[in-house]
Amino acid sequence: MTRRLYIPRETTASSLGAEALVTAIAAEAATRKIKIEIVRNGSRGACFMEPLVEVDSNDGRLGYSQISIDDVASLFDADFINGGKHPKSVGLVDELTWFKNQERLTFARCGLISATSVSEYEQLGGFVGLKKAIAMQSADIIQEVLTSGLRGRGGAGFPTGIKWQTVAGAEAEQKYIVCNADEGDSGTYSDRLIMEGDPLSLVEGMTIAGLAVGATMGYIYLRSEYPLTRIILQEAIDNAKTAGYLGNDVCGSGKAFDLEIRMGAGAYICGEETSLLESLEGKRGQIRFKPPLPALKGLFGKPTVVNNVISLATIPVIMEKGGKHYAGFGRGRSLGTMPFQIGGNIKFGGLVEKAFGLTLRQLIEDFGGGTYSGKPVRAIQVGGPLGAYFPAELLDTPLDYEDFAKAGGMLGHGGVVVFDETVNLAKMARFSMEFCAVESCGKCTPCRIGSVRGMETIDKIVAAKDEKDREAQISVLTDLCETMESASLCAMGGLTPVPVMSAVKHFRGDFQ
Amino acid sequence: MQSVTPRKFADFSLAAASEAVEEFRAQPGALINALHKLQDTFGYVDEAAMTMLGKLFNLSRAEVHGVTSFYHDFRRTPPGRYTIKVCQAEACQAMGSEALTDSIKEALGCDFHETSKDGLFTLEPVYCLGNCACSPNIMVDEQVFARVSSDTFKKLSASLASNAAEVK
Numbered sequence: 001m002t003r004r005l006y007i008p009r010e011t012t013a014s015s016l017g018a019e020a021l022v023t024a025i026a027a028e029a030a031t032r033k034i035k036i037e038i039v040r041n042g043s044r045g046a047c048f049m050e051p052l053v054e055v056d057s058n059d060g061r062l063g064y065s066q067i068s069i070d071d072v073a074s075l076f077d078a079d080f081i082n083g084g085k086h087p088k089s090v091g092l093v094d095e096l097t098w099f100k101n102q103e104r105l106t107f108a109r110c111g112l113i114s115a116t117s118v119s120e121y122e123q124l125g126g127f128v129g130l131k132k133a134i135a136m137q138s139a140d141i142i143q144e145v146l147t148s149g150l151r152g153r154g155g156a157g158f159p160t161g162i163k164w165q166t167v168a169g170a171e172a173e174q175k176y177i178v179c180n181a182d183e184g185d186s187g188t189y190s191d192r193l194i195m196e197g198d199p200l201s202l203v204e205g206m207t208i209a210g211l212a213v214g215a216t217m218g219y220i221y222l223r224s225e226y227p228l229t230r231i232i233l234q235e236a237i238d239n240a241k242t243a244g245y246l247g248n249d250v251c252g253s254g255k256a257f258d259l260e261i262r263m264g265a266g267a268y269i270c271g272e273e274t275s276l277l278e279s280l281e282g283k284r285g286q287i288r289f290k291p292p293l294p295a296l297k298g299l300f301g302k303p304t305v306v307n308n309v310i311s312l313a314t315i316p317v318i319m320e321k322g323g324k325h326y327a328g329f330g331r332g333r334s335l336g337t338m339p340f341q342i343g344g345n346i347k348f349g350g351l352v353e354k355a356f357g358l359t360l361r362q363l364i365e366d367f368g369g370g371t372y373s374g375k376p377v378r379a380i381q382v383g384g385p386l387g388a389y390f391p392a393e394l395l396d397t398p399l400d401y402e403d404f405a406k407a408g409g410m411l412g413h414g415g416v417v418v419f420d421e422t423v424n425l426a427k428m429a430r431f432s433m434e435f436c437a438v439e440s441c442g443k444c445t446p447c448r449i450g451s452v453r454g455m456e457t458i459d460k461i462v463a464a465k466d467e468k469d470r471e472a473q474i475s476v477l478t479d480l481c482e483t484m485e486s487a488s489l490c491a492m493g494g495l496t497p498v499p500v501m502s503a504v505k506h507f508r509g510d511f512q
Numbered sequence: 513m514q515s516v517t518p519r520k521f522a523d524f525s526l527a528a529a530s531e532a533v534e535e536f537r538a539q540p541g542a543l544i545n546a547l548h549k550l551q552d553t554f555g556y557v558d559e560a561a562m563t564m565l566g567k568l569f570n571l572s573r574a575e576v577h578g579v580t581s582f583y584h585d586f587r588r589t590p591p592g593r594y595t596i597k598v599c600q601a602e603a604c605q606a607m608g609s610e611a612l613t614d615s616i617k618e619a620l621g622c623d624f625h626e627t628s629k630d631g632l633f634t635l636e637p638v639y640c641l642g643n644c645a646c647s648p649n650i651m652v653d654e655q656v657f658a659r660v661s662s663d664t665f666k667k668l669s670a671s672l673a674s675n676a677a678e679v680k
């Protein structure tokens with residue numbers, strides 16, 4: 001009998017040797033005359049376990065974690081194909097608390113199926129949402145999204161249904177769906193994981209968006225740092241086309257929808273939606289003045305939905321199970337689930353999808369197992385390079401949009417970067433200014449020049465000869481940050497002061 | 513360790529460049545695709561291609577220039593056999609990317625945006641490779657390597673060098 005085993009085709013697994021592993025396992029099986037089929041799934045999101053090799057068993061999938069080519073012979077000796085015990089066995093993967101304690105809606109399929117297979121996608125509920133949407137009026141699809149309470153997962157947290165309503169209401173012969181797959185925030189990788197592990201959910205979500213607002217063309221703006229993602233996503237798009245889910249007649253609906261991937265070119269600012277649209281039009285990625293909103297005048301001047309990958313990939317489950325079901329998770333105005341990504345100095349880093357409201361501590365200690373180094377946590381940056389630095393004292397802050405904002409932070413795209421006690425926050429603050437200087441689009445002075453001034457001022461603070469001098473320089477920095485905050489055209493210059501001033505506030509002692 | 517086969521770039525000529533980007537002629541806003549195509553083909557975007565691109569997209573030469581220089585990805589000079597990008601962003605910093613970066617610069621004898629003397633490696637900074645749970649990360653051409661230390665880098669660069677010697 002041919003045994004199925006699973007080895008992810010995915011960036012993390014690949015960065016830890018998965019491709020060589022596939023070759024080695026296939027070769028060893030051939031030598032031993034054992035028939036196997038290697039399924040190339042996505043990652044389940046437990047990055048720390050990669051490469052995670054799984055085999056089918058009667059009770060579910062059994063895992064072998066952190067497998068390298070050096071383990072191959074001993075795995076076969078242990079008869080892992082039939083679930084044999086091995087020092088690297090982790091048992092039934094679904095039973096591991098790391099997975100069991102998650103609430104997976106958006107990522108329910110990710111890592112379970114051969115990533116680009118339409119039939120495996122369908123077997124786990126794929127395209128049910130689209131088929132429902134086809135039978136519905138545009139306004140009813142949008143109502144379902146409004147009911148779900150879904151807010152944009154790209155960072156700004158704007159209600160997705162309201163954005164769609166605006167685009168649906170605009171009169172135009174051509175409208176567009178644009179997926180923001182620029183994922184520039186450091187410490188984030190949920191977009192990548194879903195595009196590599198369950199790309200058809202993005203294809204389905206964009207198609208539903210097209211039906212809802214009356215758009216026939218979609219673009220996915222993908223960052224160039226993700227070359228493997230591009231290959232997998234393109235394969236998924238091609239397969240969806242062949243199966244009749246994209247093209248001139250989506251699923252026999254008589255409606256058209258098509259998708260194209262466009263690559264970015266290494267500019268962080270192109271994640272901002274108006275800059276992204278400029279880039280899609282083949283221009284310099286400079287910020288546009290708003291209004292007009294992209295919803296009314298977006299790509300090539302046409303009404304355009306710009307949504308993050310996770311926002312769009314969450315639409316299928318909302319349509320499949322209903323907006324009410326989705327809104328049953330989370331609390332207050334933060335409804336549904338959020339795929340948090342734990343990174344940096346962390347023992348068990350990876351993607352944790354969970355209803356809003358768990359605390360940073362639960363995420364970092366219960367799921368993450370503390371720091372990789374074993375030293376105490378000293379600082380946490382949540383929400384990417386424009387997010388605040390929190391001290392360990394704030395670990396009990398609940399992760400929802402409002403509560404986190406109250407504590408001076410923002411959830412952003414859900415990245416959580418952990419630092420141990422060796423971190424120096426003056427250095428990190430300087431880096432924030434440096435990053436802003438490197439990535440500024442150059443359109444406004446407070447951002448372009450202010451960031452350079454900021455670096456110099458932090459250097460002066462650190463080099464100050466006495467406390468009085470230091471205080472004086474800190475007040476220069478504070479004024480500078482206030483100017484950047486109030487006079488920048490977009491959040492690049494406007495929010496860079498957040499990590500900087502949070503570092504000053506919580507880690508004053510590092511600035512000397 | 514994952515091996516990386518060195519890329520092969522074509523020698524630049526205007527005729528070859530025009531042919532490479534012809535497919536984008538009718539595509540709205542495809543200038544960036546065209547720039548990527550040139551860089552994938554020749555390893556960089558040659559100055560001599562600017563006027564041709566302008567004609568293709570109905571832009572002035574200066575406008576094409578402006579776009580090319582805006583994006584960090586586009587090089588104006590030929591790269592080494594491999595391009596190595598070292599992640600400088602926060603999660604990798606939390607795992608010692610600063611010291612790793614120093615040791616890589618020392619091992620290659622060059623700074624960021626430079627190519628090692630032997631012409632093998634071009635070194636670039638990058639801000640997040642989306643592999644932040646397994647930091648520090650580097651990328652060699654299109655292959656990411658996770659949890660890189662200065663020791664593993666030395667082994668990697670030696671194996672890359674020997675691959676390059678085999679594939680001329």
Ligand SMILES: Cc1cc2nc3c(=O)[nH]c(=O)nc-3n(C[C@H](O)[C@H](O)[C@H](O)COP(=O)(O)O)c2cc1C
Nearest residue numbers: 152153154180182183184271272273307308311491
């Ligand atoms: C400097 C900057 C960078 C951004 N980068 C991204 C990004 O990489 N991905 C993303 O989805 N949104 C990013 N955003 C937010 C987008 O402007 C926009 O709000 C989002 O794409 C809307 O989609 P959503 O409503 O589904 O979140 C960025 C914003 C700013 C100001």
Ligand code: SF4
Nearest residue numbers: 441443444447490493
């Ligand atoms: S704040 Fe910075 S990135 Fe934003 S528009 Fe101004 S210069 Fe450009």
Ligand code: FES
Nearest residue numbers: 599601604641644
């Ligand atoms: S911060 Fe280096 S890979 Fe994300």
